[in-house]
Amino acid sequence: MASDPVSFGFTGGDVLIVTGAASGIGQATARTAAAAGLRVAAWDLNLAGAASTASQIIDAGGAAVAVRADVTDDAQVQAALDASASLGEARYLVNNAGPASASELGFDDGLLAGVASVRRVTEAWLARSLPPQPALVNVSSVAGNVIGTAPDWYPATKAAIAGYTRHLAAYRFGQVRANAVAPGMIDTPRLTGFAASEIGQRALQRIPAGRLGRPEEISWAILFLLSPLASYVNGATLIIDGGWTVTQ
Numbered sequence: 001m002a003s004d005p006v007s008f009g010f011t012g013g014d015v016l017i018v019t020g021a022a023s024g025i026g027q028a029t030a031r032t033a034a035a036a037g038l039r040v041a042a043w044d045l046n047l048a049g050a051a052s053t054a055s056q057i058i059d060a061g062g063a064a065v066a067v068r069a070d071v072t073d074d075a076q077v078q079a080a081l082d083a084s085a086s087l088g089e090a091r092y093l094v095n096n097a098g099p100a101s102a103s104e105l106g107f108d109d110g111l112l113a114g115v116a117s118v119r120r121v122t123e124a125w126l127a128r129s130l131p132p133q134p135a136l137v138n139v140s141s142v143a144g145n146v147i148g149t150a151p152d153w154y155p156a157t158k159a160a161i162a163g164y165t166r167h168l169a170a171y172r173f174g175q176v177r178a179n180a181v182a183p184g185m186i187d188t189p190r191l192t193g194f195a196a197s198e199i200g201q202r203a204l205q206r207i208p209a210g211r212l213g214r215p216e217e218i219s220w221a222i223l224f225l226l227s228p229l230a231s232y233v234n235g236a237t238l239i240i241d242g243g244w245t246v247t248q
Contacts, residue, residue, distance in 0.1 A: 008227035012037035013063075014131065015090040016226070017081075019071055019121060020097030022049025024188030025139060028215035029094055029222050030054075034062035036223060041084035043069040043097065063087060071097050071117040077124045092226050093125050093136040095161075100190050101143070101154040110153025115160040122168070126175055133231075135177040137222045138165045140237060142184045146245040158182070162237045169235025177234050179225040184241025187212040209242030 016033045020026035021042035027049075030040045034057040042057075044050035047068035054064035065087055069080035084090055095118045099105060105113060118138055126134075140162045144155030161180060168178035185191060185203060191212065193200075204210065221240055224230055239245060 006036065008036050008223050009229045010036050010038055010227055013039060013088070014092065015039045015041065015084070015088045016092040016094065017041045017043060017084055017090045017125065018094045018096060019043045019069065020139075021053050022046040023053075024190065025183065025186060025215045025218045025222075026094070026096040027053045028219040029096065030064070031057060031060075032216060032219040032223050033092075034060065034064060036227075038092070039063040039087040041065050041067055041080075041087055041090065043067045043071070043080055043084075045070055045097075069097075071121050072113055074120060074124070077121055081124060081128060089129060089131055090125065091131040091134050093122065093134075094139070094222055094226070095121055095136065096139040098139070098157070101149065101151065102190070105151075105153060107153045107156070110151070111157055111160065114153065114157030115164065118161055119164060122164075122176075126172075133177070133228075134175070135226045135230075136168075136179075137225045138162075138178070138180040139218075139222075140165070140180045140182045142182050142239060142241050142245050145182050145237060146239065147248055165237065166235050173234060177231070179230070179233055179235065180237040181218060181221055181225070182237050182239045182241075183213060183218050184239070184244045185212050186215060186218060188215055203244075206247050207242045207244040208247065209244075211242070213240065213242055 022044035050066035054066040057064035141158035144159030
């Protein structure tokens, strides 16, 4: 069921950077933000996918720019921030990019790609001249925060993202208001075919909602946490999983 766009209390024309915006939660967040009146810089390694997201926003009457960015590389992050500034300085940031759990990474490489990249983007963004009252949301997971999963680096990374978010909230509040979301099983390209599989069917039976989540359902929570409506929410990690983890 779709929902009518709402402003979430944002000032129209403010700029949001979304990493990993080519598909899934990132794309949904970019589109929801644009519907709420924000200008969106859609970052992704997949420039064609980021361009598709930006085109969808522009076609719907919004403002967006597609930016190719490898968030594990300092120079590319700085270049992406420069490119995003064509929309204006970004007041908001969503750190969504990160490797899938199916990626063949060693533990150290997984942490570098999964959580060090979040810190890299955040610190580079905070070093810029930002508008007043900036806010960010980091995309973590129930993996590592509520349940254990494999491979080992994946839950470790997601728990570290939540921990880094709490650090920002406690020690950097003068610079930024920081929160995180922890999605459960969401119907994104990374879970294509999962619900129809035997293991997927068993998992769905343990979700009280009886289905996978939709990317836009995560985006609504992200936009609320970013928004002025959540001005007193700081350091939270919001679980969004249809009740799955309370049944484990």
